[in-house]
Amino acid sequence: MEHEVFVPVTVERLREALGDPVRVARAVPGLQQDAGADPVAGRLKVRVGSHSITYRGAVRVTGRDDGSYAVEGDATETRGTGSVTLALALRLRDAEGGTTLTFDGTATADGRVTELPQDAVGSAIVRLLNRFAEALGETEEPEQPEEQPETPRAVATPEPVEPPAPPVDDFTEPAGPPAEAAHARRTMIGRSAEEVDHAPPRGRYAPVPAPQTVASGATLRWAAPAAAVVLASAIVVTRVLRRRR
Numbered sequence: 001m002e003h004e005v006f007v008p009v010t011v012e013r014l015r016e017a018l019g020d021p022v023r024v025a026r027a028v029p030g031l032q033q034d035a036g037a038d039p040v041a042g043r044l045k046v047r048v049g050s051h052s053i054t055y056r057g058a059v060r061v062t063g064r065d066d067g068s069y070a071v072e073g074d075a076t077e078t079r080g081t082g083s084v085t086l087a088l089a090l091r092l093r094d095a096e097g098g099t100t101l102t103f104d105g106t107a108t109a110d111g112r113v114t115e116l117p118q119d120a121v122g123s124a125i126v127r128l129l130n131r132f133a134e135a136l137g138e139t140e141e142p143e144q145p146e147e148q149p150e151t152p153r154a155v156a157t158p159e160p161v162e163p164p165a166p167p168v169d170d171f172t173e174p175a176g177p178p179a180e181a182a183h184a185r186r187t188m189i190g191r192s193a194e195e196v197d198h199a200p201p202r203g204r205y206a207p208v209p210a211p212q213t214v215a216s217g218a219t220l221r222w223a224a225p226a227a228a229v230v231l232a233s234a235i236v237v238t239r240v241l242r243r244r245r
Contacts, residue, residue, distance in 0.1 A: 001105065003126055005133035008098035015092065017136050018069055024061055027135035029128065043078065046128065049120035053112055054078045059086075067092070071105075082111010101133050 007014065017023045021039035025031060033042040041058035057075025064070060073086040088105035113121060 003103045005101045007137040009137035011092050011099045029131040048116050048124040080111050084109040
């Protein structure tokens with residue numbers, strides 16, 4: 001068999017991928033790797049026409065002195081006694097915008113695959129090689145972006161706390177009765193109804209007393225000193241008249 005596949009990747013990139021068994025294993029389409037086994041070993045389901053056959057085996061890729069690679073593989077059916085042996089040579093050639101991969105070699109098989117049409121088997125092999133070459137070109141390691149210095153986070157400034165407003169005097173009338181009225185009611189407890197009815201109100205509800213006349217008191221306060229002055233003057237005059245006689 002002979003088949004060519006174009007891959008839009010440089011030859012150097014493909015050689016790096018073929019030299020890494022882990023990347024080769026990722027390029028095999030549908031391969032389920034066995035835990036603890038070789039990197040390119042496990043279960044592989046191959047679809048041929050309307051049929052599918054599952055194989056368990058391994059693939060080895062080895063570089064040659066002429067720059068080509070030897071691809072060797074062997075597998076057995078998971079449900080049957082059939083087996084497949086693969087021996088291919090893989091060559092890389094520079095092409096415009098990428099690389100051309102050329103597969104040529106032989107494959108032998110027995111079991112269920114020999115019962116299927118040869119054109120369907122050939123189409124399944126071509127499809128498998130195309131997907132392997134395309135996946136091999138996509139396994140190049142992505143470039144790691146340069147780490148950007150971490151921008152310091154802005155520290156939230158606490159909002160100033162306004163001091164509590166000073167208490168405002170409430171000049172409205174109290175909703176309840178005045179203290180004087182309450183005191184008056186407390187003092188009336190235990191008194192007879194007649195005493196309560198005729199008791200004069202106290203506190204702010206007590207009647208305003210009539211204004212007292214202060215004229216008499218003021219007259220008496222001024223009359224006493226005046227009388228004393230008149231009496232002293234009379235005594236002095238009397239003594240002067242006596243001396244003249």
